[in-house]
Structures are given as structure tokens and as C-alpha cells.
Amino acid sequence: MQQLSVKHLLGIKGLTRPDIELIFETADTFKEVLNRPIKKVPSLRDITIANVFFENSTRTRLSFELAQKRLSADVINFSSSSSSVKKGETLLDTVNNILAMKVDMIVMRHSSPGSPHFLAKHISANIVNAGDGTHEHPTQALLDGFSIREKHGEVGGKKVAIIGDILHSRVALSNIFALQKLGAQVMVCGPVTLLPRYIRELGVQVELDVRKALQWCDVANVLRIQLERQQIKYFPSLREYSLYYGINKALLDSLDKEITIMHPGPINRGVELTSDAADSHHSIILNQVENGVAIRMAVLYLLAQSR
Amino acid sequence: MQKRLILDSRLLDIMISRLCQQLIENHHTFSESVMLGLQPRGIFLAERIRQRIKALTNIVVPLGYLDATFYRDDFRRRETPLKPNATRVPFIIENHNVVLIDDVLFTGRTVRAALDAMTAFGRPKKVELLVLIDRKYSRDLPIEPNYVGRHVNSILSQRILVEWKEQGAADDNIWLINP
Numbered sequence: 001m002q003q004l005s006v007k008h009l010l011g012i013k014g015l016t017r018p019d020i021e022l023i024f025e026t027a028d029t030f031k032e033v034l035n036r037p038i039k040k041v042p043s044l045r046d047i048t049i050a051n052v053f054f055e056n057s058t059r060t061r062l063s064f065e066l067a068q069k070r071l072s073a074d075v076i077n078f079s080s081s082s083s084s085v086k087k088g089e090t091l092l093d094t095v096n097n098i099l100a101m102k103v104d105m106i107v108m109r110h111s112s113p114g115s116p117h118f119l120a121k122h123i124s125a126n127i128v129n130a131g132d133g134t135h136e137h138p139t140q141a142l143l144d145g146f147s148i149r150e151k152h153g154e155v156g157g158k159k160v161a162i163i164g165d166i167l168h169s170r171v172a173l174s175n176i177f178a179l180q181k182l183g184a185q186v187m188v189c190g191p192v193t194l195l196p197r198y199i200r201e202l203g204v205q206v207e208l209d210v211r212k213a214l215q216w217c218d219v220a221n222v223l224r225i226q227l228e229r230q231q232i233k234y235f236p237s238l239r240e241y242s243l244y245y246g247i248n249k250a251l252l253d254s255l256d257k258e259i260t261i262m263h264p265g266p267i268n269r270g271v272e273l274t275s276d277a278a279d280s281h282h283s284i285i286l287n288q289v290e291n292g293v294a295i296r297m298a299v300l301y302l303l304a305q306s307r
Numbered sequence: 308m309q310k311r312l313i314l315d316s317r318l319l320d321i322m323i324s325r326l327c328q329q330l331i332e333n334h335h336t337f338s339e340s341v342m343l344g345l346q347p348r349g350i351f352l353a354e355r356i357r358q359r360i361k362a363l364t365n366i367v368v369p370l371g372y373l374d375a376t377f378y379r380d381d382f383r384r385r386e387t388p389l390k391p392n393a394t395r396v397p398f399i400i401e402n403h404n405v406v407l408i409d410d411v412l413f414t415g416r417t418v419r420a421a422l423d424a425m426t427a428f429g430r431p432k433k434v435e436l437l438v439l440i441d442r443k444y445s446r447d448l449p450i451e452p453n454y455v456g457r458h459v460n461s462i463l464s465q466r467i468l469v470e471w472k473e474q475g476a477a478d479d480n481i482w483l484i485n486p
Contacts, residue, residue: 002388002390003387003388022390025390026390026391028393029374029376029391029392029393029394032393032394032395033377033394033427036427036428037427037428037429038426038427038428040427041377041378041427042377042378042423043377043378043382044382046383301377302388304382304383305382305383305388305389306388
């Protein structure tokens with residue numbers, strides 16, 4: 001019987017292609033569960049999960065919490081803004097105190113890249129990385145891959161352009177790993193100041209012209225401009241960014257091809273995507289949100305069996 | 308390892324006919340009845356039964372596939388991970404007579420989980436259980452079938468192997484395996 005090759009979900013880099021395919025197959029069955037009159041199964045009823053969020057989050061946290069509740073797990077929530085972290089407690093002390101309350105799994109978001117890897121070396125509970133700084137956001141990449149598979153039948157052979165703030169994005173890195181493992185071709189597109197210097201070494205194509213990127217791809221995964229992570233100005237103004245890299249309905253219509261628009265949210269409407277593009281038939285943004293719950297249920301379910 | 312053939316395709320065919328006659332006798336026109344095949348192997352028996360009922364009466368009985376993996380009580384207690392199968396119940400079971408169909412009844416735990424899984428789709432009027440093989444004296448729970456293909460006396464260490472053509476076997480065969 002197939003099982004995950006990992007005990008923790010720290011990043012896509014550590015997963016194999018069969019791992020990703022197993023997660024997708026399991027998510028298929030959970031998607032069916034989510035469309036039932038009673039959307040809940042008792043699989044994780046003896047498991048306690050702590051959602052430990054050292055950084056703000058709306059949809060990822062809600063999506064994880066809903067996934068946990070749909071699986072009947074006991075859930076506790078922690079956010080650093082209202083905790084003893086403000087008093088100077090270390091990450092390990094905080095988590096060890098949570099574990100002393102007999103918690104089985106930790107879902108953690110942290111601003112420091114590598115923090116879940118550090119934690120995995122010191123504690124026995126399963127850890128799910130819900131985003132570590134600008135490093136990885138594995139469940140987002142999984143739900144993105146799953147959404148592409150749902151829309152196009154398969155991910156292998158598809159051309160996916162990741163457009164926007166690649167430099168500050170953990171979604172971009174996890175997406176590149178996931179899409180490549182599944183056999184897709186990946187391009188990154190954005191202002192040269194927002195492209196990591198060594199990005200080509202990951203085997204992706206680089207394009208600076210958004211129109212050319214859209215002409216090339218089947219799927220455009222448009223990323224949010226992360227102003228909160230930018231200590232210096234990487235482009236002159238949001239208005240200029242939207243003029244050169246913003247995607248609108250007129251641009252999509254002028255391409256004369258079917259293209260799928262994705263966005264991990266939250267959208268800066270009018271900056272990276274205009275409303276007429278975000279809400280058009282090209283967009284599968286809300287499908288991504290729906291699939292996020294099924295993917296997170298699958299990850300938690302599979303990790304719970306690998307304990 | 309020794310294996311003994313307890314049902315071949317000819318006997319199986321006769322047995323399925325007899326089970327269908329019993330279902331027809333109790334459900335008449337099947338106007339308020341539906342069938343649920345239990346994943347993974349109960350669905351093959353359920354499909355055969357549906358086809359045979361159609362051949363005998365020209366009635367197409369609604370048939371769904373039910374997977375009880377998420378409702379099992381041995382999650383994280385088994386050495387091998389539990390991988391779910393697809394559930395497909397494209398009809399209403401509220402106030403309907405449901406026939407659960409599985410190939411082998413052993414401890415009764417799968418049927419217990421299936422009863423839980425079924426209630427996620429509504430509250431049926433009545434539920435019956437049809438199995439091809441009833442392993443006697445091996446029940447952990449007070450669950451008994453309404454329709455039985457064959458009762459088999461077996462000990463815990465023995466195993467029943469069901470081979471269906473639909474799964475790629477050369478012929479339908481049911482074996483009793485001695486370790």
C-alpha cells in the first residue's frame with residue numbers, strides 16, 4: 001500500500017512525484033466528501049492539531065482549520081500577536097509548551113525561512129509548513145497543481161507562467177518544484193528587480209514581457225505584489241507595475257487563446273489583476289480556494305498515518 | 308500456503324441468480340430501493356447483481372459505490388496505511404430501502420463503518436446486508452447479513468481470496484487460503 005515518504009510536510013522539495021500523486025488522489029476523495037450533505041468524516045477524531053501562526057493569514061489558516069474540523073480533529077489556534085512570543089519566548093519553547101498539552105500535529109507559519117525544518121529536528125509531532133518566509137508554501141503549490149489537473153486533465157506537458165513578485169514569493173518556489181516534478185514546463189515573468197538572481201538554475205525560463213509570457217503559457221499563476229516584504233523600492237510605483245505587468249480582460253482577449261488565470265490570493269485588485277480579469281471565465285481562483293480544503297485534508301490524513 | 312477453491316464461476320453464477328431472486332421477492336419493483344456496493348471489491352458483486360436483476364425483470368436498480376475508509380475504527384492502528392477509494396452515490400437514500408453489498412463478511416467492522424458512511428447521505432428507511440461469503444464464528448460486532456451466498460467455517464488465520472474477472476483475473480474464483 002502506498003504511503004507518503006515523509007513524516008512532515010516541510011516543503012515540496014522533499015516530496016517525490018508519487019507523494020504528490022498520492023496527495024492528489026486522496027484529495028479527489030475528500031473533494032467528494034466536501035460536496036456531501038454531511039461534509040464531515042471521523043478519521044482524525046483522536047488527533048489534536050495546533051495551528052501556530054507567527055505571521056498573519058486569513059485563507060490559509062481558515063482553510064487548514066476547516067480541513068481539520070472536516071476530519072473531526074481537535075483544533076487549537078495560536079497567533080503570535082496575542083501570545084508570550086511578545087514577551088521574548090523562543091520558537092522552540094513556545095512549541096514545546098504546546099506539545100506538553102499533548103498535541104499530535106503542528107501547522108506552522110513563520111516569517112523565517114527554514115523554521116519548520118529547525119522544529120522538525122527537535123520535536124516528535126508531525127509538522128506541516130503553512131509558509132516559511134520567502135521559502136516554501138507547500139500546500140499552496142499542491143492545491144495549485146491540483147487545480148491545474150482538475151481544469152486541464154493533467155499537469156504534465158502544460159506550460160505554466162508564474163507572473164509577478166517572484167523574489168519575495170514562497171508560492172513561486174513551491175510551485176516551481178511541484179510543477180516540475182509533475183512534468184510541466186515553467187516560466188517566470190516579472191520586473192527584473194523582482195526576479196531572483198539564480199532563478200534560471202532551477203530550470204525555468206525567464207521572460208520580462210508579460211504579453212509574451214501569456215502567449216507562451218496555458219496557465220498563468222499571477223502572484224501578489226508583497227509590499228510588506230519589500231524594504232526598498234523594487235519598482236517606481238504600483239501604477240507603473242500595473243501598466244507593465246498588470247493583467248486585464250482586454251489583454252487576455254487580445255491573445256486570441258484560452259488561458260487559465262490563477263492567483264493564490266489575496267488579490268491586489270487593479271494592480272496585478274483587474275477585476276474584469278479576476279472575475280472572468282479564465283479565472284479558477286475560487287476553485288483554488290475550494291481545492292485548498294480538500295488538499296489540506298489529504299495532507300493531514302496521510303501524515304496522521306505516517307506517525 | 309495452501310488454497311482451496313470454494314466457489315468457481317459456474318457456482319458463483321448460480322449463487323448470484325439465487326440472491327437476485329431473493330432480492331426480487333422482498334423488493335418487488337425496487338421502486339423505493341437502492342443498492343450500495345462496498346469498496347473495493349463489493350462493487351463487482353453489486354454490478355453483477357444489478358445486471359442480473361435487469362436481465363430477469365427489466366428493472367434498473369440504482370447502484371452506488373460506498374467507501375468506508377474514513378469511518379474505520381482502525382485508522383492509525385494498522386501497519387499498512389488506509390488509502391481511500393471513490394464514493395459515488397448519485398441518488399437520494401433518505402427514506403429508501405438500502406441494500407449494502409459486499410463480497411466477504413468477516414469481523415463486521417467494515418459493515419459498521421459503512422453504516423456510518425451511509426448516514427452521511429441521509430437517513431434510510433431500512434438497511435439490509437447482502438454478502439457472497441459469510442465467515443461464521445468470526446464476528447467482532449453484532450452484525451448479521453440478510454442475504455448470504457455461502458456460509459464458510461473458517462479460523463482467524465485463514466483468509467478468503469476473491470478473484471473477479473473485472474480485476475483482471477482469468478476467471479471468477481473464490482478461495483480459502485490456509486497460511
